[in-house]
Amino acid sequence: MTTWPALGKVGVWRNASQVTPALAASLEELGYGAVWLGGSPGGDLRIAEDILAATATLTVATGIVNIWQDDAAAIGAAYHRIADAHPGRFLLGVGAGHREATARYAKPYDALAAYLDGLDAAKVPVEGRALAALGPKVLRLSAERSAGAHPYLTVPEHTRQAREILGDGVLLAPEQKVVVSEDTEAARRIAREIARETVHFYLRLSNYTNNLRRLGFGDDDLAGRGSDRLVDALVAQGDPATIKRRVDEHLAAGADHVGIQLLTAEDQDPLPGYRALAEVLFA
Template identity: 65%
Template sequence: MTVDLGRVGIWQNWRQVNVELAAAVEQLGYGAIWLGSSPPGDLRIVEDLLDATSTVTLATGIVNMWREDAATVAASYHRVSSKHPGRFLLGVGIGHPESTEAYQRPYDKMVSYLDQLDQAGVPVQERVLAALGPRVLRLSGERSAGAHPYLTTPEHTKQAHEILGEGPLLAPEHKVVMETDPALARGIGRPAVQNPYLGLSNYLNNLRRLGYTDADFADGGSDRLIDALVLQGDAVTIARGITAHFNAGADHVAIQALTAEGGDPLPTYRALADALGLG
């Protein structure tokens, strides 16, 4: 891969990332900022954040293939990458069937979209694919630099690494809450998991493959499920949970800091940067 993500990055809804947060995260030593929740295909937010920083990599996690046509995304990729070579990783994916009326034959859609990116000259090594299940994980290793799984666990990372093998990038996301009281931590983490992910079939199917059942999905998610999907505790404890992904085969982990409504995620990222030895 020609883009350096470093070992650890942050993952935030693209609407919540401004130049001040990007600059602070860069100073803390994070290697990448993943812009989540389907950023627009014009990639203006990526360009603005790259303009305001000097070393951190920007990645999309992910541009939705159903909402943004490949030609537009490819043109935006070339504009951004020519201005900031080696600092942008294009993450693409198919989103969720529940939120897309035209959602049909998703695997074929991914293949067709990747074909169009090829034709438009978007390098394989500067794009990644959102992937959870075995078939799409294999596709991500064959047609892109690798996989960006979302809402997963170290157990999934181990399985994904076995499917991808050595070479392709494996960059999972993991949510965290900096709170040592389990009840308070779950009170922050559970709504972020329940809405929307416990209503989306692709995530439920992946969690079932990991051994979770309908009982775990009821009432906003069992404590067992929430604790697996949202790391909680002090910085050292959370850092240990992030390290479990590396032990399972991850190349990079994107940390998503959850807070109480209106809270600032930066203190969490600052504490974890110290605990993980960044900078």
């Protein structure tokens, strides 16, 4: 059984450009166990180091480092620098990105396996890394050669299927988009306006659409900015208790940890939403 850094049951997934040390410290105080840095943070990973330095117990995970942006040796060196300074509090999430995003793109499985070879050479421990994984083949790779899987843009049914593939004792940490409002209709409006745009980006990417098709969504669901059915499935909407029920569905389906991605109206301070959720999630 692989032991990975402590994540807690619930953390926060947020674009790295939107995470400051001050926000991370507030999230730690509220009880969140981890912050996932999205948007392909790479290079020397100084942002992870800055957040860890500003907090005491929070785990920082990358969600994910794109393997096409930085070579394994450079990322391995950054991993050791961070892990040595903050032992047990950093998880290196890596992934192959999207076929449509780079001319260098090769078969995801082969590219990921080669990158893991590079991380092995850099002596990044298996328990210190995780893979972005959606389909069965990469899920199995994540179980064989990392702490586990970090699926993105999924539903509890995918979590159930992923757990069956991964088996026991392997990390499963899905991301879950949420919109929080005591006014259900207001939450739904934000989901339609903000979340549709968030979802729409991924509907142009074959690895995500293939996964959604495996989950039973069809052409009508994937057309345009996504059907109401698709948006409702991918984005939990409503008051904090409603959001908690979706998180609990993932946990009951086999997730060890859920990274919530809070979507808000433009320029809205996200901290009140995280606070309202924490009062229910950690009661």
